Amino acid sequence: MVKYTMPKPIVVIIGRPNVGKSTLFNRMTRSHAAIVEDTPGVTRDRHYLDAEWEGKSFIVVDTGGFYPEASDDIFLQVKEQALFAIGEGDVIIHLLDGKDGLTPSDMEISRLLRTSGKKVLWVINKIDAPTREERLYDFYPLGADELWPVSAATGYLYEYFMDALILVLPVYEEVKTDYPKVAVVGRPNVGKSTLINALLSKKRMIVSPVPGTTRDSIDSVCAYYGKKYLFIDTAGIRRKDAYGYSIERFAMVRAVRSVERCDVAIMVLDVSEGIVEQDQKIAGIIESLGKGAVFVLNKWDLMEKPEEAYKQWEKDFRRKMWAMPYAPFFTISALQKKRITKFFPVIDEVIKERKKRIPTADLNKVLREVLSSMNLPSHRGKSGKIYYITQVRTEPPAFVVFTNYPALFRDSHVRHIEKVLRNTFSFTGTPIRIYLRDRDKEKKK
Ligand code: GDP
Numbered sequence: 001m002v003k004y005t006m007p008k009p010i011v012v013i014i015g016r017p018n019v020g021k022s023t024l025f026n027r028m029t030r031s032h033a034a035i036v037e038d039t040p041g042v043t044r045d046r047h048y049l050d051a052e053w054e055g056k057s058f059i060v061v062d063t064g065g066f067y068p069e070a071s072d073d074i075f076l077q078v079k080e081q082a083l084f085a086i087g088e089g090d091v092i093i094h095l096l097d098g099k100d101g102l103t104p105s106d107m108e109i110s111r112l113l114r115t116s117g118k119k120v121l122w123v124i125n126k127i128d129a130p131t132r133e134e135r136l137y138d139f140y141p142l143g144a145d146e147l148w149p150v151s152a153a154t155g156y157l158y159e160y161f162m163d164a165l166i167l168v169l170p171v172y173e174e175v176k177t178d179y180p181k182v183a184v185v186g187r188p189n190v191g192k193s194t195l196i197n198a199l200l201s202k203k204r205m206i207v208s209p210v211p212g213t214t215r216d217s218i219d220s221v222c223a224y225y226g227k228k229y230l231f232i233d234t235a236g237i238r239r240k241d242a243y244g245y246s247i248e249r250f251a252m253v254r255a256v257r258s259v260e261r262c263d264v265a266i267m268v269l270d271v272s273e274g275i276v277e278q279d280q281k282i283a284g285i286i287e288s289l290g291k292g293a294v295f296v297l298n299k300w301d302l303m304e305k306p307e308e309a310y311k312q313w314e315k316d317f318r319r320k321m322w323a324m325p326y327a328p329f330f331t332i333s334a335l336q337k338k339r340i341t342k343f344f345p346v347i348d349e350v351i352k353e354r355k356k357r358i359p360t361a362d363l364n365k366v367l368r369e370v371l372s373s374m375n376l377p378s379h380r381g382k383s384g385k386i387y388y389i390t391q392v393r394t395e396p397p398a399f400v401v402f403t404n405y406p407a408l409f410r411d412s413h414v415r416h417i418e419k420v421l422r423n424t425f426s427f428t429g430t431p432i433r434i435y436l437r438d439r440d441k442e443k444k445k
């Protein structure tokens with residue numbers, strides 16, 4: 001089967017505090033809260049979300065969410081956003097406040113954007129009626145080819161702006177491949193590029209870059225014992241800034257874009273630093289996008305007493321990554337090229353698990369086990385019953401559980417069903433989804 005792995009363009013909104021960035025962000029992403037769905041135990045972060053207009057999909061980033069808007073120096077603050085947008089965005093929306101008019105810092109930022117070579121839309125917010133449109137005159141000194149008036153709050157003129165936006169979105173080439181698609185993700189400096197470089201320089205590996213349309217989205221095909229894998233966005237990982245660092249704040253958006261295209265994510269952790277919140281957030285992206293996950297504990301060469309350290313890590317890892325108890329992990333040293341090819345067989349295994357389809361008869365045998373080991377919920381004289389389970393999807397495997405009162409069941413019930421399913425069918429390395437449905441509702445249809 002040929003699959004399509006098309007990177008989604010990234011649209012970044014920047015602007016002074018209170019110009020309406022999050023209002024615009026909310027409007028653009030309203031019906032598409034898909035990237036970060038609510039997963040128990042996973043930190044939620046809603047500063048980047050899927051959006052769609054006229055069938056074109058893209059990711060919107062609200063920089064106001066990334067950078068707390070408390071700083072005294074508004075210019076420096078917006079400059080940070082602008083540098084982020086220039087580095088990561090395909091299209092930049094410079095949002096301005098039609099009520100306040102043009103400020104000197106707006107002018108400065110706009111000059112910076114104009115010299116960046118990026119596509120920029122200058123959007124004047126808070127224009128909510130035809131009589132307000134004369135406010136646009138204020139903004140002519142920006143020297144923009146075109147100004148887009150909108151009201152993010154009411155939606156006035158919003159369609160015209162969105163039509164213009166999708167016209168400037170880059171069209172990425174579709175990479176058609178049936179190779180397993182692997183994304184390497186993790187915080188900056190955990191050793192991603194060291195790992196990728198080590199892999200790509202191994203003797204038995206045949207490597208060929210697959211060009212995309214941007215410098216960042218170049219994938220590499222890598223063969224391990226004759227079997228080929230597509231490593232996603234390898235150029236983006238290897239690219240560093242002038243100081244040799246990948247920049248902290250870019251990690252989340254990059255992870256979203258790469259993970260979205262992969263089958264399995266290799267999540268790199270740095271054992272010299274332990275598991276921190278940003279690790280949990282990136283892991284949460286993998287889980288909520290329903291992708292396979294394999295963790296590698298890198299820099300293991302730094303451990304002085306590896307055996308003791310391993311026990312401690314194992315505990316810590318399962319505690320902090322408790323939402324992903326299904327994910328395999330092992331130690332590596334990217335620097336010393338130790339154990340770095342160990343994950344290829346694991347990737348194959350996880351991919352197989354993601355495609356597994358369990359016959360309904362087998363599922364219902366397990367259902368009996370679920371029922372015998374579970375306290376069914378009851379509330380005000382209603383008792384919850386489970387009738388049957390069926391698998392409705394793969395990649396990731398998804399199941400529908402038919403009951404009489406779905407609302408009676410809690411997270412803990414669903415987790416119990418998941419546990420029993422995993423005890424029998426494993427699903428190593430992949431999230432699974434369990435949906436409760438009202439059986440009688442289905443009957444009435
Ligand atoms: P990235 O930002 O995740 O791509 O991280 P890099 O690959 O640039 O690595 C960051 C730093 O960690 C560099 O100084 C690497 O030499 C170092 N590093 C990477 N892997 C290892 C490892 O396995 N052991 C040790 N001791 N250092 C490592």
